[in-house]
Amino acid sequence: MKHRIITISREFGSGGRTIGKEVARQLEIPCYDEEITNRIAKKSGLAEEYIKESGEYAASASKIGSLLAVKDFYGHSIQDELWGIQRRTILEIAREHPCVIVGRCADYILKEKADLLKVFIHASIEKRAERIVKVYGENDVAPEKRLMQKDKKRRAYYQLYTDEKWGNIDNYHISLDSGILGIEKCIKIISSLY
Numbered sequence: 001m002k003h004r005i006i007t008i009s010r011e012f013g014s015g016g017r018t019i020g021k022e023v024a025r026q027l028e029i030p031c032y033d034e035e036i037t038n039r040i041a042k043k044s045g046l047a048e049e050y051i052k053e054s055g056e057y058a059a060s061a062s063k064i065g066s067l068l069a070v071k072d073f074y075g076h077s078i079q080d081e082l083w084g085i086q087r088r089t090i091l092e093i094a095r096e097h098p099c100v101i102v103g104r105c106a107d108y109i110l111k112e113k114a115d116l117l118k119v120f121i122h123a124s125i126e127k128r129a130e131r132i133v134k135v136y137g138e139n140d141v142a143p144e145k146r147l148m149q150k151d152k153k154r155r156a157y158y159q160l161y162t163d164e165k166w167g168n169i170d171n172y173h174i175s176l177d178s179g180i181l182g183i184e185k186c187i188k189i190i191s192s193l194y
Helices: 016-027 034-044 048-054 063-067 078-096 125-136 143-162 183-193
Strands: 005-010 099-102 116-122 174-177
Touching: 005 016, 016 099, 016 183, 034 048, 034 078, 048 078, 078 099, 116 183, 125 143, 174 183
Parallel strands: 005 099, 005 116, 116 174
Antiparallel strands: none
16 A cells, blocks of 8 residues: 555654654655644644644643633633644645654544554653753753653643544554664654555
């Protein structure tokens, strides 16, 4: 089967964004990551910084906290509105041309597409902690704690809007451990499957 769209879901610090961008470069197709944020900002009028932080992460890492968020007359929070715009934007991008889409529940949003390759990138906490210090530098928060906080918010966001478990292998066609395989090998595997 020929794949038109690749979605990359990833644990924080696993290199999923880097892998997605390089796969797209090698396949000579667009990669959508920050570009989705730009499109959503234009459509919604919301600040790009807000979209970057709220487009993949639940404001509260608990479902109850998300349910208690400020709602409008119709019961929608700003994050719910953002989800709707993000969903429509991803569907629009998928109709335009072959591409790689990093994060933002794209695997779920596009799950009905026959020409979709859904990838999950993960690694051990030790490998991810080592990588985020190397890539993002030191921080006041211990790397392991940063990883757990980001992943907890991604997990809560994914479950809130998809009602599925983030990282569950049944939701993906392939799951790759970038800590064992390495970034380059992950890129080769995904590119060859495309």
